[in-house]
Amino acid sequence: MTTTVPDGGTTQGARARRGGGGPATRRALRLDRRYLPVVGTFVVLALILVVGGMRYDNFLSVGVLANLFINNSFLIVLAVGMTFVILTGGIDLSVGAVLALSAVTAAYLLNAGMPAGVVIPLVVLVGSVIGLLVGAMVHVFEIQPFIATLAAMFFARGLCFLVAPESIPISEETFVALAGWDTWIGGQWRITSSVVIALVVVAVAFYLLHYTQFGRTVYAIGGGEQSARLMGLPVARTKVLVYVVSGTCAGIGGLLFAMYSRSGYSLTGVAMELDAIAAVVIGGTLLTGGTGFVLGSVLGVLVLGLIQTVITFEGTLSSWWTKIVIGGLLLVFVILQRVLTVRRT
Amino acid sequence: MTSSKDTARPIVEMTGISIEFPGVKALDGVDLRLFGGEVHALMGENGAGKSTLIKALTGVYGIDAGEILVGGAPHRFSGPGEAQGAGIATVYQEVNLCENLTVAENIMLGNEPRRFGAIDWRATRRRAAEHLATMGLDIDPASSLGSHSIAVQQLVAISRAMVVDAKVLILDEPTSSLDADEVARLFEVVRALRDQGVAILFVSHFIEQVYEISDRMTVLRNGGLVGEYRTAEISRGELVSRMIGRTMEVLEDLQVRTDHAVDPTAGTPFLQAVGLGRRGSVQPFDLDVHPGEVVGLAGLLGSGRTEVARLLAGADRADAGTLHVKGEPARLRNPRAAIDRDIAFSSEDRKAEGVVGDLTVRENIVLGLQAERGWLRRLPGKQVDEIVDRYITALGIRPANPDALLRNLSGGNQQKVLLARWLATAPELLILDEPTRGIDVGAKAEIQRLVADLASRGMGVVFISAELEEVLRLSHRIAVMRDRQKVAELTNGEAVGLDDVVELIASGGTH
């Protein structure tokens, strides 16, 4: 099952393939501690699937799993962006509000008759620009990420209501067609355009983090900003860029949400940043930065989605249990992280 | 200063380097020459300007005056990246690598081979493995750096330096956390690199290591250049006295001395440490402190004197040996435990571990006492005023304004406030780590007088100072530290002179 553990090509399999003597083969079977939290996430995911499959009929059906991706595509994108920020040791509270702003702007502009081909890149850009502003506040003015993104959150949420206090339905043809596009894999697994976009975002993020200098610098900053600077890496640029990435992801998330709900409403995405942070933490990314994987965050989103599904299947359990279970899970993972970091230092 | 054999042109030539920070001249006209195929030691006490000089060379600090020639061409680096580009690589004391990444990633970070624009991990690992092999390091490049010992990390950092084909390798205190075997291994690598023609700048507080590895040395003191020497041509004693200088004559006139006629060592000691130690910090040592006795700890910086103090004060937890206080066994798990046993500790790092800058002088003075009482039982205002007034007067704290913020006071007065904080808790043992560092001559003498006075009234004192004259004048007994162990203990008296202590520090009393 090593394929579930993303690490930029150093999976056990790759190592074994390389083989051929050398010191590497000696410890090929030992699991690197960096993967422990992700493995934990995977175990939780598997447990939910197994228990759910045993308790409920149809739980392990292809439809349920396909819907998991369809219903959470925007959260996947948010979590991906958040992963970049948290890897550097920062946090982004603005993503929920930026998502709403992007969705509302999309709906507003489409309603005003602007073609989808212009609107789509434009609303993504809205997210990037807000991210750039946040990055500048954090880097140039040395404002704590918490406060800078809090300001961005208020700002974006306020703009939402300025653009459109009411929910705007989207009827623009191209957009509706794009949102409605889907295909069936193997005749059973339904994939919508949102899922495709989300997966593309994940793939791009994976590439950025593991195959570019930018991504390596993100990890290095999380490992120690001072060290990264002394190693001659472009720390300043990277710190601004992670917020741009997160903002852009929130912009894309807004687009996906608009496609999902066929409307733009300024109250969407309230507290969604918490879900994104929770997904990233449950996905095994250390909040102190430096350790974590974008695919882990995807797993984290799937865990959150599965909890929701289980509670729906259970029927007798009320929806609020979702929050309690997520909180409990968060606690377990935070303590697990704490134990791991204490042992390391 | 130039020896006749230096026909080759140095790879690095720094001349007349001056760097000024607001209010301080950190470097004043310092020269440094690094030759290919040579290990050059940079020597000096803390604050002598070693780190500043290194940072000037690596582009972390800009220089205010002087010239840096690398390979004969003038250079001005505006960042570590540029210096690396010019072939100058640095391995810092606290290994500046990322523990969260793998060994291979750390070695190649920023220099990864690319394939179609993307990082080619296979080639990256292969090249990292090659570099490790040249270092003689048999570790898995895909293992995480944090899983290796500091020594290995150190060698990984050197491997990283060699990726950029460094012509100059700067090793800043590389051996401070290594044991003897690890040091030997490091030196093998250093010698191999030297033989390849790399110029190596080696900074260390360990005299023996400097003599073992270096060919040439530059000595700094107080931001100024003392001189450049061939290692073979300067004796250990000479080196130590050049490093510490002899500029303390001014103080001799003050005649602050403890009364050596009294012998406080009779009776039971207040504190008795047997085999007390902490791995990676200080080797197990024995030490007694009697009431009314001043025990001096002498040694160069990094010799373990501070570490001894921290163990005695509960600031660090000992992992070996036993400690008895007033005859009772004591395990000091935190500073509070020491305070409860009437032990007070004033740290050498006044700014980070003493001064609470945004609180007033009054609050800083009563902080220790109040902490002992807990937050519920606030000291009555009248008592506070009485204590604060008493110490402001007794110690001559200027300005004599209890409401001044401590950060606005001068270093000497901050030190007095910290002393007042501890004296207010009425300790029976006072541990002072560098209480006179960085303060002016007058305040220095006042603090010395206070120490002598407190001891004469029955307080035990552990006194640490880089200024040996000071230690010599004040102490009844002197424990000499060297390379993180206690190497000697002498009873002070008329017969003991500065040279004896310098000799012990330099040689370790082994011959």
Add this chain to the structure above:
Amino acid sequence: MSATSAPPPRTAGRLGAVTSHTLFWPVVALVALLAANTIFRPSFLSVSVLNGHLFGSPIDILRNCAPLMLVALGMTLVIATRGIDLSVGAVVAIAGAVALSFIATAPEPEAIGTVLTAIGIALVLSLLLGVWNGFLVSVVGVQPIIATLILMTAGRGIAMLITQGQITTVTSAPFKTLGAGFWLGLPVATLVAFGVFGLVSFLTRRTALGMLVEAVGINPSASRLAGVQARTIVWTVFALAGLFSGLAGLILASNVMAADANNAGLFIELDAILAVVIGGTSLAGGKFSLSGTFVGVLIIATLTLTVTNLGISPLVTPLFKALVVAAVTLAQSPVVRRKLAERAVRRPSTSKAVA
């Protein structure tokens, strides 16, 4: 060897002393807001007596700000120790849910005893939630932002669990007094919040809590070496933050006589942090100013009322808050301060103090 930065030269005299006071700009902002309102609607500041109660916009501000005042009080202490508490909104919801559910199921919802018991249970539970946060932060060593994120996430679920997902409404005159009643012409909520605020301000200075909190926030390692039990201090402030949030939740619930687990105290943590920052307490910890927080809370309450008065949808309020946050944090940012300090130093360039 040593360089000591001399205290900044006092150039501007008494006027400088006034403008450099930490409360100067917050008070200016508050006065400006009130003035703008008065210009827009001259009757804004007038207070009338109706049925023996005081009425008018100023009274509205005082009453509306009561819950935030309590939450911001606890938040100030937490922030002073270098912490942050994101869970206060959830605690608000839980406290309201517990109290109202208890009253709703009690045989005599109108009895004073019932109400007092309900309040007692809610407050004890809130205190325990604060203790839980404090435990995670000071004993387990989890970063405050994350430790409290857990309760922030789970807390609303717990509140829903208590109310069984309903918006619990009750009729209980004694309980209604807390949020909507008047005493001596003034809203009871205001009296309670201001009373607690005053009491705590008094206590932080009468006990050593204030000083030890600041010491821990300014220099944790120096405080540790001085023997300060930082763990106890941090634990205490988180417990207090929980307790005060619970009280705020009771006032909110009593005001509408309903426990809305989803929306009670929504975003109150952000408003509270904002009030603390506006009041001049740095998020980096250390020196705190309860009077600053007091003014900060009034500014936010006035801002909210102003937006309504100006006929702007209250939904746009966040935009104004964003502008305030940006302005205040930029003014407080290290970079801007350094720039200002450089300019201040350059003027009297003759005095270069080297000791």
